[in-house]
Amino acid sequence: MVLSLLANAVYAEELPTTAINDTVDLEPVVVTASHTPKALKDAPVVTRLITLKDIKVADATNIQDLLTQEIPGLEFGLAMTQETSLNMSGFGGNAVLFLVDGERIAGETMDNVDYNRMNLDNVGRIEIVKGASSALYGSNAVGGVINIISRENLEPWTANVNSRFNSFGNEWRNGVNFSFNTKKWNSQTSFQHTKIDNIDLPKAHTSEEIAIEMMKKAQGLPYDESVLEDESDISRLFGQKTYNVKERLTWRATDRLTLIGRGSYFFRTSERDTYDYHFNAYAAGLKGKYEWNKNRHLEVSYAYDQYDKANFMPDGTRTHDHDYSNQQHVAHALFSQSFGKNNLILGADYMHDYLTTYQFLDNASHEQSNVDGYAQFDWNITKQLNIVGSIRYDYFSASSKKALTERLAFVYKFPWLTFRINYASGFRAPTLKEMYMHYDMGNMGYMLIGNPDLEPERSNNFNIAIERFHRIRKGKSLDGSYSFTLMGYCNIFDKRITTIGYTYEDLPGALYWNEEGVNVWGIDLSMGYILDWGLSLKYNYSWMHETGNVIYSDFSQPRSHSMTWQVGYAHRFSRNYALDAYISGRNQGKPQSGDKDVDQGYTIWKLMLQHKIWRGITVNTAVDNIFNFKPKAYHFSSPLTTGTTLSVGLSVDLDQML
Secondary structure (H helix, E strand, O other): OOOOOOOOOOOOOOOOOOOOOOOOOOOOEEOOOOOOOEEHHHOOOOEEEEOHHHHHHOOOOOHHHHHHHHOOOEEEEEOOOOOEEEEEOOEEHHHEEEEEOOEOOOOOEOOEOOHHHOOOOOEEEEEEEEOOOHHHHOOOOOOEEEEEEEOOOOOOEEEEEEEEEEOOOOEEEEEEEEEEEOOOEEEEEEEEEEEEOOEEOOOOOOHHHHHHHHHHHHOOOOOOHHHHHOOOOOOEEOOEEEEEEEEEEEEOOOOOEEEEEEEEEEEEEEEOOOOEEEEEEEEEEEEEEEEEEOOEEEEEEEEEEEEEEEEEOOOOOEOOOOOEEEEEEEEEEEEEEEEOOEEEEEEEEEEEEEEEOOOEHHHOEEEEEEEEEEEEEEEEOOOOEEEEEEEEEEEEOOOOEEEEEEEEEEEEEOOOOEEEEEEEEEEEOOOHHHHHEEEEHHHOOOEEEOOOOOOOEEEEEEEEEEEEEEEEEEOOEEEEEEEEEEEEEEEEEEOEEEEEEEEEOOEEEEEEEEEOOEEEEEEEEEEEEEEOOOEEEEEEEEEEEEEEOOOOEOOEOOEOEEEEEEEEEEEEEEOOEEEEEEEEEEEEOOEOOOOOOOOOOEEEEEEEEEEEEOOOEEEEEEEEOOOOOOOOOOOOOOOOOOOOEEEEEEEEEHHHHO
């Protein structure tokens, strides 16, 4: 995946809509690539930055909508339970580590975390690093890291109310945000509620027509294959409601000591035909940052995250006496010491993972502890040459597995070009579910059996990138900029954890097993162009090819070619009115599996108009799927659209009005 340089990131939300000036921060800082703040242009590995302005103009309700619009090669589909399933350049949700302010998220369904927990109301930016990052982040960072970072307002106080309606499922999103900032205290509070109705998906052919053609095929008679290709796996998208409350409180106790406390509660119901799914999540954490001087820093934190699932019948009774609860306790320490222009970090983590579920034998519970230590040295040899090396050791108690992972990155800056070359190893330890599951899937006599002898998944990632950024000047003033990034990569993925056919007590089923890996090759391209009179252009392309023992599922369909693009125009017409207009699109090519039962690729366009009206009033209007694309049939990896949809949103900043 290409990780764009400046076209997305340089011009943050403070940028005037009619001009670029030299006082704007042209070197945004990122933290995910190196665990410490570093200018984007100096990051040891290519990093994609999605800014607050990108989030505001994307007209996205959730993290899935935003990432799909911004990142080629990334696609969300559905699993059997209609929970969201991720595919990012050939890797599923269990190989891409999602973080919120650097912290892990508990709970999963079909190997994916609950992406609905990640609402965008209080998000300041999102940082994306593709490729193995286990040397800094440990297990699950085999295919990449996506870090969602909260914003911290600098104004004395802010208050915002917002609402958005989308015609797709009559979706409503309503939110309230409040913050205050003093010399000592900074508080961010947010609440969001969403609701979407059941959506009946259209069928190209009736069930009777499909049944007739299937009967003809079974009897060896001539049949219409196009009718069978239109048979959908999904006929209805189930509605849901979500509630999400977050608080983040920062106390600057002294000039050297800062304490950050956070807490959140999430509740979601998914309305099914015969019963409802209920999801609850509770999270809390405390972080302390101590600065001896500008060269020496210490960070210590504790985080707790709990994710529960339960199914309820219409009369309020549970479908299982024992449901699902995953609890994680994480303690973290990070020490940073600078030696002139060079920097050393030393870190350690302890995580206790507890899981209880009816999918374990006799409704048992299992737990394990993970202990790790890591080090990284950032060596700036000259102004042009930078070398960053990282090493990490992990131990998992339940499986008694150990892992040593490394990363070595070289950055060389020519006057007109930056060159990066990077090697990183990755691993993913078997989860408690993969080791201990003992579950009759849907009570259909098909068993899923865990395997305590599983080995960790391993990966070796190599990538080379060149990037060019140029500021266009007109005399002494800045007239615009353009950026170009090209990256080639190879990811050698071994000991892949999957399932094989297995018989348990005369019942058919599947056993978790290690198989030979997958080799993923790819090229990512990103280009951006911005002019001071308001025009902006962005283009991202991703080519990916998998070889080796590739197993395609209904929920994961890697596509060889994908791209996103955006043309924007921003202009302030008067003191009380400014317009940001964007037309964007995404294209997903044919799945590599070549399965005729899966959609063969698609292109979707979107138009978004953001009207900035008097004193903090913003109105967003959008037309999604402008050209009314509809899949022939709806499968788990098909785009979930029934055609053109309309949305309108209102955001009011009360602090600006008052």
